[in-house]
Amino acid sequence: MRYDLVIFDNDGVLVDSEPISNTILAGYLTELGHPTSYEDSLRDYMGAAVHRVHDLVLERTGRRLPADFDETLHSRVFAAFERELEAVQGTDAVLGKLTADGVAYCVASSGSHERIRVGHRKTGMDAWFRDENIFSAQDVGRGKPAPDLFLHAAERMGVAPERCVVVEDSPLGVAAARAAGMDVYGFTAMTAARKLVGANGYFVDMGELPGLLA
Structure with missing residues (x-):
């Protein structure tokens, strides 16, 4: 070695x-008015910490994500993890x-x-x-x-x-x-x-x- x-x-x-979490992230961002495909999510956020999502959305739109974004995202992802x-x-x-x-x-x-x-x-x-x-x-x-x-x-x-x-x-x-x-x-x-x-x-x-x- x-x-x-x-x-x-x-x-x-x-x-x-990655397929699970990026599907959920793309769907949640789209729901919040930031249209994001699964492929977009992989390109922009795969391998990154969640602060990158906040940073890119603010940079691109001038709008901040909701204060409970992380909590909601994680609860959805964790629930999917338990299933899949x-x-x-x-x-x-x-x-x-x-x-x-x-x-x-x-x-x-x-x-x-x-x-x-x-x-x-x-x-x-x-x-x-x-x-x-x-x-x-x-x-x-x-x-x-x-x-x-x-x-x-x-x-x-x-x-x-x-x-x-x-x-x-x-x-x-x-x-x-x-x-x-x-x-x-x-x-x-x-x-x-x-x-x-x-x-x-x-x-x-x-x-x-x-x-x-x-």
């Missing part, structure tokens, strides 16, 4: 949440191999701590991730594409950035990893490789990841 720490994005990498969410196929095998090989791993997500934990409980990812290896954009001042979250995770895990590798599926996440001075592999199950500019390599199936990291 070339790395001492593997940092996983959460949404779309560990849990198959599944782990990304192959993640258990990858995490099991890292554990067997004695390689540290963690999750660093733009989502809130509550969102991460709701998804992990539903999918069984809570067997692999505990408080000590879960990091959220809530923990830092700036979310992706700033490097702060990944640098925070590395510091807390006690590993130098150059000994870390990030597994990401969003352009914002790849940019954040590169800004942190870390290698990054792009997961292309939902995002075309051409959109993940700057990644060290790409894979479409989780079964390919151990070979890339070796």
